[in-house]
Amino acid sequence: MQQQTKDTDARRQWMGVLAKSDESHVVQLWAGLSDLPAWEYLRRPEVGLVMVRGRMGGDGGPFNLGEMTVTRCSVRLQNGVVGHAWVAGRSARHAEMAAIADALMQDGDWRARVGEKLLAPLQSKLADDRGRAERKAAATRVDFFTMVRGED
Amino acid sequence: MYVAVKGGEKAIDNAHALLAEDRRGDETIPELTLTQIDQQLGLAVDRVMTEGSVYDRELAALALKQAQGDAVEAIFLLRAYRTTLPRFGASQPVDTGAMAIRRRISAAFKDLPGGQVLGPTYDYTHRLLDFALAAEGAPRASVESAEAGLEPAPRVTDVLHHQGLIEPSGNGADLPGDLTRQPLNFPAGRDLRLQNLARGDEGFLLALAYSSQRGYGNTHPFAGEIRMGEVAVELVPEELGFAIDIGTITVTECQMINQFKGSKDIPPQFTRGYGLTFGQGERKAMAMALVDRSLRAEDLGEQATNPAQDQEFVLYHSDNVEASGFVQHLKLPHYVDFQSELEMIRRLRRENAEAAQ
Structure with missing residues (x-):
């Protein structure tokens, strides 16, 4: 049971990284993966909408904010391993690569290589971008209150 | 009430060609790309996504380009497009x-x-037109905090x-309307x-x-x-x-x-x-x-x-x-309605004139 939770967490993690990365970055790294196994579509890339929900007051009951475009795709590797992808936007190519990568990451023979050549650089780029945005925001942090306090 | 009219296909077709030419403007000026609109008119894109109710920067940029920057027309275009896509489901509420x-x-x-x-x-800006933007050039670099x-x-x-x-x-319903x-x-x-x-x-x-x-x-x-x-x-x-x-x-x-x-x-x-x-x-x-x-x-x-x-x-x-839509439907032919109102006004005036004699 615990192992299953761990596996699920790991899969959630890489699926999220694949979905959140720029398509151009995935394409660029994909070129470095050679001799990928044959695969077939279980579900061809399909573009649709997901209703994005918010919460009333940020923490209350849900409400429908508006939709977003998403592309989903499912593939099966030659050895039967199935990969799924749900990726924001309308790129069939991005969803297809994400689904294949999801299958490869579940495959013991491929996991290390795809993890190293694809997932690790994608993840580090996401972290770098996030860090840069955060440091830029932090430079605009206001210190209104470095003077004498004590009125409270 | 408006009525269907026939004819005018040629004129409508020509009007749309004229619109396309107008939209493009002077062809010696480089054409806008969707990426330029997304990157440089980002707040317009944001408004179209919010009111068009579809989060997709590229689609919103396309709508703005097609609508010549008219936000309400662009919102209409995006709303119309969304009806062509299937709904796969709903997200967890964003945190x-x-x-x-x-x-x-x-x-x-x-x-x-x-x-x-x-x-x-834009808070604390002076709202003075910045003529530096009229000349092309690199923006001021933003600052990164040295600390974490x-x-x-x-x-x-x-x-x-x-x-x-x-x-x-309050919790509300699990499934929102x-x-x-x-x-x-x-x-x-x-x-x-x-x-x-x-x-x-x-x-x-x-x-x-x-x-x-x-x-x-x-x-x-x-x-x-x-x-x-x-x-x-x-x-x-x-x-x-x-x-x-x-x-x-x-x-x-x-x-x-x-x-x-x-x-x-x-x-x-x-x-x-x-x-x-x-x-x-x-x-x-x-x-x-x-x-x-x-x-x-x-x-x-x-x-x-x-x-x-x-x-x-x-x-x-x-x-x-x-x-x-409702305001602009007034542009559609209301000829029959108007004819009957015209008749009525004439009749009332005639009756008033007769009564006065």
Whole structure:
């Protein structure tokens, strides 16, 4: 049971990284993966909408904010391993690569290589971008209150 | 009533060709790309996504290009496009508390955990035209903080809630109503009201919010918190049975805190108004939060006598696609109607003249 939770967490993690990365970055790294196994579509890339929900007051009951475009795709590797992808936007190519990568990451023979050549650089780029945005925001942090306090 | 007319195909076709030429403008000037619109007219893209109710920067940029920058026409185009796509499902509610913050301010507390982060704001600019932008050139470089990033920033309303000074948000239904699927009935729940306001016209909501501040339904608001940044969108695909992130979206959230004297059932406390938009939509989020609070008047036992407090008035007139359609349908041929009115006026005048003789 615990192992299953761990596996699920790991899969959630890489699926999220694949979905959140720029398509151009995935394409660029994909070129470095050679001799990928044959695969077939279980579900061809399909573009649709997901209703994005918010919460009333940020923490209350849900409400429908508006939709977003998403592309989903499912593939099966030659050895039967199935990969799924749900990726924001309308790129069939991005969803297809994400689904294949999801299958490869579940495959013991491929996991290390795809993890190293694809997932690790994608993840580090996401972290770098996030860090840069955060440091830029932090430079605009206001210190209104470095003077004498004590009125409270 | 308008009637169908026949003919005019050639003229209509030529008119659309003329429109296409007009849209392109002088062909010696480079054509705009969708990426340029996305990158350099980002706030226009954000508005079209919010009111068009589809988060897709490229589609919104295309709509703006096609509409020659007319936001309301672009919103109409995006709404029309969305009807061509299947709905795969709904996300888990986004967690704005876990937002990767790019801007976060409070007008109620100066000293709050996580601090005040101005971010990319027009506040404190002098609103003087910047002729440096008229000449092409690189922008001023932004500054990166040398220290680590930001501290965690809990919502201001959470801080007040811990002290019991503000009403809880309430749980609502597990499955919120969806006004793209069911017609709006009154009284409408807050879930439907917020969906309506999120899609609603910014100008209309801004004017209503302004009216509520000026005395047409006084709400004594404070901008408890405004935050803008990125949130992950999570969804549980059927084939997996667990939640995965499908992407990241930018949102703007506004929490208005309003004075409330209490009623016979509720002690005096602060109440809330809530605004949430796609992208950077601070003015819209603030207006939405003020109108949300105004529309809660009846729920809170307040007298609802002003336009901003009137559910039917607000919710039936907030949508600029519907409003634009009904106003603009007046351009369609009303020849038969008008002929009969003309007849009537002539008859009345004749009768008046005869009576006077």
